[in-house]
Amino acid sequence: MKSIQIGLIGLGTVGSGVFHVLQRNQEEIRRRAGRGIEVTMVSRRNVEQARAIVGDKAQVVADARAIIANPDIDIVVELMGGYELSRELVLEAIAAGKHVVTANKALLAVHGTEIFAAASAKGVMVAFEAAVAGGIPIIKSLREGLTANRLQWVAGIINGTTNFILSEMRDKGLDFEVVLQEAQRLGYAEADPTFDIEGIDAAHKLTLMSAIAFGIPVQFDKAYVEGITKLAAADIQYAEQLGYRIKLLGVTKRTAHGVELRVHPTLIPSKRLIANVEGAMNAVMAHGDAVGTTLYYGKGAGSEPTASAVIADLVDITRLHTADPAHRVPHLAFQPDAMSNLPVLPMSEVVTSYYLRLRVADQTGVLAKVTGLLAESGINIDAVLQRASGDESGQTDLIILTHDCQEAKMNTAQAQMQNLPTVLAPIVRIRKEELA
Ligand code: NDP
Ligand code: HSE
Numbered sequence: 001m002k003s004i005q006i007g008l009i010g011l012g013t014v015g016s017g018v019f020h021v022l023q024r025n026q027e028e029i030r031r032r033a034g035r036g037i038e039v040t041m042v043s044r045r046n047v048e049q050a051r052a053i054v055g056d057k058a059q060v061v062a063d064a065r066a067i068i069a070n071p072d073i074d075i076v077v078e079l080m081g082g083y084e085l086s087r088e089l090v091l092e093a094i095a096a097g098k099h100v101v102t103a104n105k106a107l108l109a110v111h112g113t114e115i116f117a118a119a120s121a122k123g124v125m126v127a128f129e130a131a132v133a134g135g136i137p138i139i140k141s142l143r144e145g146l147t148a149n150r151l152q153w154v155a156g157i158i159n160g161t162t163n164f165i166l167s168e169m170r171d172k173g174l175d176f177e178v179v180l181q182e183a184q185r186l187g188y189a190e191a192d193p194t195f196d197i198e199g200i201d202a203a204h205k206l207t208l209m210s211a212i213a214f215g216i217p218v219q220f221d222k223a224y225v226e227g228i229t230k231l232a233a234a235d236i237q238y239a240e241q242l243g244y245r246i247k248l249l250g251v252t253k254r255t256a257h258g259v260e261l262r263v264h265p266t267l268i269p270s271k272r273l274i275a276n277v278e279g280a281m282n283a284v285m286a287h288g289d290a291v292g293t294t295l296y297y298g299k300g301a302g303s304e305p306t307a308s309a310v311i312a313d314l315v316d317i318t319r320l321h322t323a324d325p326a327h328r329v330p331h332l333a334f335q336p337d338a339m340s341n342l343p344v345l346p347m348s349e350v351v352t353s354y355y356l357r358l359r360v361a362d363q364t365g366v367l368a369k370v371t372g373l374l375a376e377s378g379i380n381i382d383a384v385l386q387r388a389s390g391d392e393s394g395q396t397d398l399i400i401l402t403h404d405c406q407e408a409k410m411n412t413a414q415a416q417m418q419n420l421p422t423v424l425a426p427i428v429r430i431r432k433e434e435l436a
Contacts, residue, residue, distance in 0.1 A: 003036030004318045007067035010080030011044045016053050017307030033318040041067045068093045078102040087111045094118045101313045103130035109204035112218035116331045123325040127313035132205040133282045135305030136298040142212045143333040149288025151213040153253040158205040160280035160300045161189045161196035162248040167278040170236050198227035199263040206250035215334030222344035226264035238399050239267050245275040258345040267355050267432040348408040353432040359425035362396040366422045377413035379405045
């Protein structure tokens with residue numbers, strides 16, 4: 001049977017990985033897919049560099065639209081990144097009747113609703129396994145492997161750059177800025193690391209997982225996003241002493257009132273497997289009513305790990321492209337006419353537990369005042385730790401762990417504690433998840 005013909009738009013880290021893995025494993029892939037999968041066209045602006053990668057095995061074009069215009073191309077693979085041009089090209093490819101594979105989580109988190117609707121109307125597939133957690137087949141697991149379940153929550157370390165930074169801060173006791181520079185030197189963090197360190201990249205990925213887990217539209221604009229730039233080495237050490245590790249965690253939960261969708265630094269009990277995910281690795285936990293808690297671990301980025309996910313999508317499409325569109329796996333796991341309108345909850349309505357660090361005057365009655373304010377707001381304390389400042393300042397660090405409470409209550413209590421004359425610096429507050 002004639003090979004499926006692929007056009008790659010973008011031939012950088014991921015695109016070159018896709019090309020090389022398809023070349024290397026072509027026989028194995030043919031045996032699985034039932035026919036060959038062949039890259040016959042590639043596009044990047046620097047055509048010389050593209051030719052250096054693909055040689056004479058594929059036609060090189062500078063204009064990505066030449067791929068979309070080619071009637072022989074069955075699947076367009078968008079590996080260029082960005083929002084606007086990639087949106088235009090993906091919509092044009094769909095309009096031309098091409099199936100699309102993309103690793104672009106930013107594109108889908110922001111324009112996913114429009115893109116999936118266009119694909120459904122045209123009867124083509126848009127596959128995006130590589131967009132979340134790189135090489136880990138988490139989209140397939142949530143959408144297909146756990147399809148029997150009413151999923152209750154999904155939580156993950158889904159940004160390798162920030163996990164590397166947090167691991168280094170913990171191991172070496174270094175501050176954020178120092179480790180960021182090291183991460184950039186080693187090539188983990190990009191020259192502009194904003195999307196990673198501010199939690200935006202993780203929120204893009206979480207938004208996609210949330211949509212698939214609960215059958216809600218893709219709603220990146222409703223996600224709460226807090227990065228790791230304000231984390232102090234001291235809090236990582238205090239957390240450690242209390243039996244916790246701090247991770248940048250994406251959490252999405254179904255509650256009776258709506259869906260929580262949030263990315264922020266989070267204390268996780270050290271005894272959980274996910275708390276021990278170190279360096280640039282990723283891991284995702286998903287909890288379903290039938291299966292219980294499951295855990296998925298692996299490389300969330302890199303040329304060939306990400307190519308592994310892109311090619312899995314290519315094989316899926318190759319197997320399914322002749323099937324009646326109504327019998328294919330829906331893009332977001334649920335049938336388009338069976339999506340839920342469960343709202344994404346504002347952060348004030350989220351229920352979680354907290355780590356608080358207060359720099360206070362080391363005087364009689366200070367602890368009683370602080371705990372009194374928490375009690376007045378109905379917040380139950382789980383543990384308290386006091387650490388002397390180690391200097392002659394007469395100040396001390398008071399670390400408090402709470403049980404679950406609504407964020408709105410914590411906001412009120414925190415404002416009241418901050419107003420106490422004996423609280424000498426801005427209170428540090430980090431959310432905590434037991435992930436039990
Ligand atoms: P790179 O920057 O390495 O590659 C991007 C490629 O796109 C380059 O070959 C670039 O070449 C090409 N390109 C840019 N503009 C155009 C254009 N107008 N027309 C044609 N080609 C163009 O990015 P990555 O490979 O790292 O990432 C690609 C996508 O995969 C992104 O969406 C990213 O978020 C996602 N992703 C990346 C992962 C990773 O580990 N790197 C992991 C998971 C997802 P030129 O400049 O010559 O045009
Ligand atoms: N910048 C991302 C990370 C790449 O650090 O995980 C993979 O999406």
